[in-house]
Amino acid sequence: MLNFSELYPCSNQARMAQLLDGMWKFRFDPEEKGLQEGWQHKLPDPISMPVPASFSDFFTTKEERDYCGDFWYETEVFVPREWEKQEVEIRFGSITHRAGVYCNGSLTTTHEGGFLPVIARVTDHVKFGEVNTFIVKANNELNEESLPCGATAVLSDGRKLARPYFDFFNYSGIQRSVWLVSKPIESIEDYSVEYELNGEDAVVHYEIRTNGNHEVSFELFDEEKQQVAKCTGRQGSVIIPKAHLWNVGKAYLYQAVMRIWNGETLIDEYSSKIGIRTVKIEGIEIQINGKAVYLKGFGKHEDFEVIGRGFNWGVLKRDFECMKWIGANCFRTSHYPYAEEWYQFADEEGFLIIDEVPAVGMMRSTRNFADAGTGKFTRFFETPTVPNLLKAHLQAVEEMIVRDKNHPSVIAWSLFNEPETTSEQSKDYFTTVFNAARALDPQKRPMTGAFEKNSQPEICQCYQLCDFICLNRYYGWYIKGGPELVDAREAFLIEMNKWKDKNLNIPFVFTEFGTDTLAAEHKLPSIMWSQEYQNEYLDMNFEIFDQFDFIQGELVWNFADFQTTEGIMRVNGNKKGIFNRARQPKSAAFVLKKRWESLD
Numbered sequence: 001m002l003n004f005s006e007l008y009p010c011s012n013q014a015r016m017a018q019l020l021d022g023m024w025k026f027r028f029d030p031e032e033k034g035l036q037e038g039w040q041h042k043l044p045d046p047i048s049m050p051v052p053a054s055f056s057d058f059f060t061t062k063e064e065r066d067y068c069g070d071f072w073y074e075t076e077v078f079v080p081r082e083w084e085k086q087e088v089e090i091r092f093g094s095i096t097h098r099a100g101v102y103c104n105g106s107l108t109t110t111h112e113g114g115f116l117p118v119i120a121r122v123t124d125h126v127k128f129g130e131v132n133t134f135i136v137k138a139n140n141e142l143n144e145e146s147l148p149c150g151a152t153a154v155l156s157d158g159r160k161l162a163r164p165y166f167d168f169f170n171y172s173g174i175q176r177s178v179w180l181v182s183k184p185i186e187s188i189e190d191y192s193v194e195y196e197l198n199g200e201d202a203v204v205h206y207e208i209r210t211n212g213n214h215e216v217s218f219e220l221f222d223e224e225k226q227q228v229a230k231c232t233g234r235q236g237s238v239i240i241p242k243a244h245l246w247n248v249g250k251a252y253l254y255q256a257v258m259r260i261w262n263g264e265t266l267i268d269e270y271s272s273k274i275g276i277r278t279v280k281i282e283g284i285e286i287q288i289n290g291k292a293v294y295l296k297g298f299g300k301h302e303d304f305e306v307i308g309r310g311f312n313w314g315v316l317k318r319d320f321e322c323m324k325w326i327g328a329n330c331f332r333t334s335h336y337p338y339a340e341e342w343y344q345f346a347d348e349e350g351f352l353i354i355d356e357v358p359a360v361g362m363m364r365s366t367r368n369f370a371d372a373g374t375g376k377f378t379r380f381f382e383t384p385t386v387p388n389l390l391k392a393h394l395q396a397v398e399e400m401i402v403r404d405k406n407h408p409s410v411i412a413w414s415l416f417n418e419p420e421t422t423s424e425q426s427k428d429y430f431t432t433v434f435n436a437a438r439a440l441d442p443q444k445r446p447m448t449g450a451f452e453k454n455s456q457p458e459i460c461q462c463y464q465l466c467d468f469i470c471l472n473r474y475y476g477w478y479i480k481g482g483p484e485l486v487d488a489r490e491a492f493l494i495e496m497n498k499w500k501d502k503n504l505n506i507p508f509v510f511t512e513f514g515t516d517t518l519a520a521e522h523k524l525p526s527i528m529w530s531q532e533y534q535n536e537y538l539d540m541n542f543e544i545f546d547q548f549d550f551i552q553g554e555l556v557w558n559f560a561d562f563q564t565t566e567g568i569m570r571v572n573g574n575k576k577g578i579f580n581r582a583r584q585p586k587s588a589a590f591v592l593k594k595r596w597e598s599l600d
Ligand SMILES: CCC[C@@H]1NC[C@@H](O)[C@H](O)[C@H]1C(=O)O
Pocket: 166, 167, 168, 335, 369, 372, 373, 418, 452, 453, 472, 474, 478, 512, 557, 574, 576
């Protein structure tokens, strides 16, 4: 169990949450001298740095844009005297990839992993009624013992350089919002909800975890703010007659209000929106509230011009508007858990999410995915780094499921993206991961992972772990592209018939298929990288998908063009977007809109 509460900050009569986003102080530390020079107390000669944001794309030099190593942030915050009898925490939505958090010069926590919250209890270090200094020492180096996997090179001039084993830029920094939180000494630390549907009625099973022994109450209010249920006890079940169910494209959110009482005196209160819905794999169907749903949408990235992987409400809003316009109903948080606000908004909008842990790059390839696609196996899971990698993987899975388990939008957990899955060692490794994940989700949602081309039906050792199978396939791009599209179709059909012949009777979802396409390129007849080719490629894929009833979803790669490491296969990033990086449609967007609206 985690030794901190990941609950999203809220303000009420018992708690306060102060947003600390804005311009912080910042400094690179390439010589790693900060600690011995006392930077944990104050940064010398700092520059300014927006939070939340990646630091890379603000700069005009390569050394700063591509910086790899230690770096520091600082901010000052007044802590009111009224908080003196409270617990005080500073909560980062994430710090990429690892961090130590200092309060007035004292180390309060460290965290490994760049895509889940970092929470530091600072009660014993803050000065109430005064301005306090918070400092973060961070590092963005990659290795094979932490997620996502990669390596760190040292250039001839001594600078470090990230060498990702994955196809997205190693953006880093404090990329999500930061809060200063005050809450009672005895507080609600976590809660979970599970649902049962009985005709028009629903049963909500709840469990509340606190750090004390006082009585706990649970109430539910509908969207008209009418109380529909009230119960006491740390766990219980409440019946909701004629419940309003949460559904795809038709969200309905109740407000759950949890309180700790000392007799009539309120000790703590925490409230959150919940959506009553069930998720189930039934044969080849993915069922929401007992009804089959065909997943239409995208693999995405948290990625935008200038702010890199930084969270931004405006980008979130535009992305959802584009996804609604095109007729999508689902996205995968490729290749890492996104900022919580993405799930909150998906809950509001009735979107489905496949929530993915940052287990990407577990197929050592010294360049980008060209190598992985050629089956250059490296027996990744036989290396001495695997035990530590497994620890980091299990930690990330736990933090992801604990953080996201109450979102109705989350319908499945993706525990990897394109690892090596053809060895006994990979099977042992992922069996451990899947077993651990299953124990963590009170709602028992389906577990899956995204397999790349080398995970063929006759040699893959890990598809058996999945409740539904996600395939990343590029027949017509990485395999038999351009003039060989007709052969790509044949090869695709051969593979899909092999999967069919296994009679697995479970759903398959394509979590990646796509082509790099320059928005300015038109060619008649088509040529790879032209918009015409992207459309021809998509049409071939759809013709294959429509031949197999067990294919229950198509998530195109990618929603939008996104930044990657430089390489001979990347033109200022990955151009497989259906929208360009500014979220303007390529012609394929109209092809998809037409298809997806007809599938409704
Ligand atoms: C053959 C693997 C394809 C690869 N899959 C993972 C994504 O993160 C990459 O962007 C995508 C690509 O190369 O476009």
